[in-house]
Amino acid sequence: MFRMAAIGILAIGTATGALAEVAPDDILWQEDGSIAQSLTGTPGSAEEGERVMTTNALGNCVACHTIATMPDVPFQGTIAPELAGAAGRWTEAQLRGILVDAKRTFPDSFMPGMYKVGPFIRPGVAYTGAAPASPDDIEPVLTAAQVEDVLAYLMTLTE
Amino acid sequence: MLLHRSLKTTTAAAAAALILATGTVLADPVTDDELVVNGELELATEAEPAAHLDGALGDRIYSGWRFRDTETRAMQKDDFDNPMFLFVDAGLEAWDTAEGTEGKSCADCHGAIEDSMKGLRASLPKVTDKGELWSLENFVNDCRETRMGAEAWGWNSQQMKNMTAAIGLQSRGMPVDVAVDGPAAPFWEKGKEMYYTRFGQLEMSCANCHEDNYGNYIRSDHLSQGQINGFPLYRLKDQGPVSIHQRFVGCVRDTRGETFQAGSQEFRELELYVASRGAGLPVETPAVRH
CATH class of the missing domain: 1.10.760.10 (Cytochrome c-like domain)
Structure with a gap:
């Protein structure tokens, strides 16, 4: 009986989470490529965001960006702008838009969309080199929660 | 093409500003080393770009050898050290x-x-x-x-x-000289279009890395111009020989893209176009890279 109740609570929790999460195709874009609405409805974790940004298999932001606030991370990339001070240069909505699909803000940007599922030219399933069986098999690089986590970290970069 | 050049210039300016700010070492091709094989065969590692490049790579083209580290460069200088x-x-x-x-x-x-x-x-x-x-x-x-x-x-x-x-x-030291006109022209055009197409979920073209950003780093990878005048070559990362199309497969896969097959019509067209971007560089086969 107790177990049944616990499962019930779990199911409600999951359902609420799914309802609050905005799918890549349902995002409400502003004219300038920014996104005002949170993708999850809950504030992200800056600590988790830092992990996402420095993990190869996740955001791997340091592959291209230099991030002066992470002096312990070796071999930071030199492709893309320095992220220190990002929160002073951009609003939260603008940074969310850039994370999700930078090309909405900068049409020629090199930066991949981190929460984008198409349209793409010859997308593959992650790094397998293989075509997806169906377009629905293309998962965004990051989850909605991970985007909000990275955003939370970026919002700490005020100078 | 103008767009690509201005992007490159912007990137270079940004990199210069970054160096001033942080003291990071400049990431250009090395300038203090020469590729002399077995103490006798001098291989030029830069050349005048061909006219058909239309300024896409600025005023110099560079061998990938110039973007590798000291140890890797040394391995190619002696055929006994070259795996x-x-x-x-x-x-x-x-x-x-x-x-x-x-x-x-x-x-x-x-x-x-x-x-x-x-x-x-x-x-x-x-x-x-x-x-x-x-x-x-x-x-x-x-x-x-x-x-x-x-x-x-x-x-x-x-x-x-x-x-x-x-x-x-058997062609080592001879300048790359592929035909891009006449019957080759339509293939070359297709290869060129492919070079500038942003493939995969990461939406990256060959040009994004090897034209707009050569000299820069993606993590510890020093981006070269993507010249193919040394293939097949020994790739330290793979601990073995790697063909041109094998590297193409790897690059498209890394865009989170669906690759083309080695030997496919598409990759042969891309090979022609990429080879033509290195016209004038001597053949280095077999090169060493990492």
């Missing part, structure tokens, strides 16, 4: 080995590899009499199947890499 020569030797042995229903070796028709294959690598891929665009691998397999009565080798098979390394070596 590819194990495979070259195997290729030379295969050259003299009779195979197939006709019981013929390459040497039976072509004689000494040093004479008959000299210059071939520098001119490929090229359009055949039948109007098809062929890479070196196509010529090797055509001989095997139609003249030797032997089975074709896989595009990326060890035997094929042995043979293309042995044949490619």
Whole structure:
């Protein structure tokens, strides 16, 4: 009986989470490529965001960006702008838009969309080199929660 | 094209500003080393860009050797230190080995590899009499199947890499000189279009890394101009020989894209276009990279 109740609570929790999460195709874009609405409805974790940004298999932001606030991370990339001070240069909505699909803000940007599922030219399933069986098999690089986590970290970069 | 040049300039300016701010070492091609093989064969590692590049790479083209670290550069300076020569030797042995229903070796028709294959690598891929665009691998397999009565080798098979390394070596030092006009023109145009197409979920074109950002770093990877004048080459990361199309597969896969097959029409067209971007650089086959 107790177990049944616990499962019930779990199911409600999951359902609420799914309802609050905005799918890549349902995002409400502003004219300038920014996104005002949170993708999850809950504030992200800056600590988790830092992990996402420095993990190869996740955001791997340091592959291209230099991030002066992470002096312990070796071999930071030199492709893309320095992220220190990002929160002073951009609003939260603008940074969310850039994370999700930078090309909405900068049409020629090199930066991949981190929460984008198409349209793409010859997308593959992650790094397998293989075509997806169906377009629905293309998962965004990051989850909605991970985007909000990275955003939370970026919002700490005020100078 | 102007857009690409201005992007490159912007990136360079940003990098310069970054260096001033942080003291990071400038990430341009090395300038204090020369590629002299076995103490005698001088291989130029930069050249004037061909007119058909239309300024896409600024005023100099550079060998990938100039973007690798000191140890890797040193390995290519001595054929005894260059791991590819194990495979070259195997290729030379295969050259003299009779195979197939006709019981013929390459040497039976072509004689000494040093004479008959000299210059071939520098001119490929090229359009055949039948109007098809062929890479070196196509010529090797055509001989095997139609003249030797032997089975074709896989595009990326060890035997094929042995043979293309042995044949490619015979052009070492000769400038890349692929035809881009006449019957090659439509293939070259398709290859060029592909070079600038942003593939995969990461939406990256060849040009994003190798034109707009050569000299910069993606993590610890020092981006080169993506020249292919040293293939097949020894790739330290793979601990083995790597063909041109094998590297193309790897690059498209890394865009989270669906790759094309090694040997495909698309990759032969891309090979022609990329080869033409290195026109004037000497063939370095077999090179060493990481």
